[in-house]
Amino acid sequence: MNSLISPENTWMLLAVMCASVAASIYLEQTYAWASKVSGAVIALILALVLVNVGVLPTHAPLFDDIVWGYAVPMAIPLLLLQANMTKIWRETGRMLFVFLIGSAGTICGALLGTAIFGSMIDGLPKVAAMMTGSYIGGGVNFVALADAFKTDGTLVSSTIVADNLTMAVYFLVLLGCVSNAFFRRYFTHPHIDAVEQSGQADEGKTLAAAYWSRKDISLRDIAVNVMYAAVVVTLSKWVGSSLSALIPADNWLLHMANTFFGSEYVWITFISMLVATFFDKKVASVSGAQEIGTYFIYLFFFVIGVPASISEILRNAPLLFAFCFLMVVVNMLFCFVGGKLFRFHLEDIVLASNANIGGPTTAAGMAISQGWTKLVGPSMLVGTFGYVIGTYLGIIVGSILGA
Secondary structure, X not given: OOOOOOOXXXXXXXXXXXXXXXXXXXXXXXXXXXXXXXXHHHHHHHHHHHHXXXXXXXXXXXXXXXXXXXXXXXXXXXXXXHOOHHHHHHHOHHHHHHXXXXXXXXXXXXXXXXXXXXXXXXXXXXXXXXXXXXXXOOHHHHHHHHHHOOOOHHHHHHHHXXXXXXXXXXXXXXXXXXXXXXXXXXXXXXXXXXXXXXXXXXXXXXXXXXXXXXXXXXXXXXXXXXXXXXXXXXXXXXXXXXXXXXXXXXXXXXXXXXXXXXXXXXHHHHHHHHHHHHOHHHHHOOOOHHHHHXXXXXXXXXXXXXXXXXXXXXXXXXXXXXXXXXXXXXXXXXXXXXXXXXXXXXXXXXXXXXXXXXXHHHHHHHHHHHOOHHHHHHHHHHHHHXXXXXXXXXXXXXXXXXX
């Protein structure tokens, strides 16, 4: 089916994409219901609707080359300026522990899903690797692993479709857990109680706006941030391609090393983590990195909603949807069972699982929307930690499965 806007009409597509992202951010910061859903998910839903009513094409150079090729790589070093490893270990406490339990669940879900669906889905080991990275870190890890394992574009698109619908359903499930009497009966929830007692729940529409309040950002800050991101990505691409050419792939161990050290995203993550940890005072002196990086990620959320044709998933990806759903269910079971055994709060469990499946943006967005202001920082930090380890663990899982 031909779309109203052709794939070659880049300026019109850019206008629609930027308008949708702006509308998502406006809604998130203005209305309580939108704040609960999060602007990132709204951007994804808008793209899904525009594609399925025939306004936007499912593929276009703007989406496939510019956003995936430039916006996403540059977003990673900007967002990872939050990844001060010393601070993460010191401040995240119990949430980090739940997050690691959930990460183990994600890996188990990938292995279990491959055992069940391996004979039914071609290329599933590559999907398992991508989804391990995605459901420990986020979409940026998915992109890194798709590139690392040279995954076929059709398989990537079908997996994105299944992943998008799985995430949308799961976020609604997590929101339901927060208000569900069963979970409130069996888990402690001091932050929920504090919000309800103070009456902040009625002011949810202002919480996202407060978190993203105006900051003193200068032209110099913007220039330094963009320069930093471009330099890190360029250096990482050079290191990755150089090592990929140097390391042979004669056996499985060398192949794994070639895949791991040859990935630009491994080096983007590593360099960004070093800068954030050892130059934290310099990083703190520059404003705007989180805002610019998050805006790029909102563009990314819109773009990952673009291939989400409902008819396409019904035709090409029902088993991939089942695979992704199984991974999420296993993650949820690990988080909630582990959380119960170690007596963690309901809020920590929900945000840790959210950080696993959706990444720091959706986890922090949920914390903001629910009024759990003391958990915004930790949820962002553990989600960012997922960015740090997600690609590495995805490469290991993919190598084990023979991707």
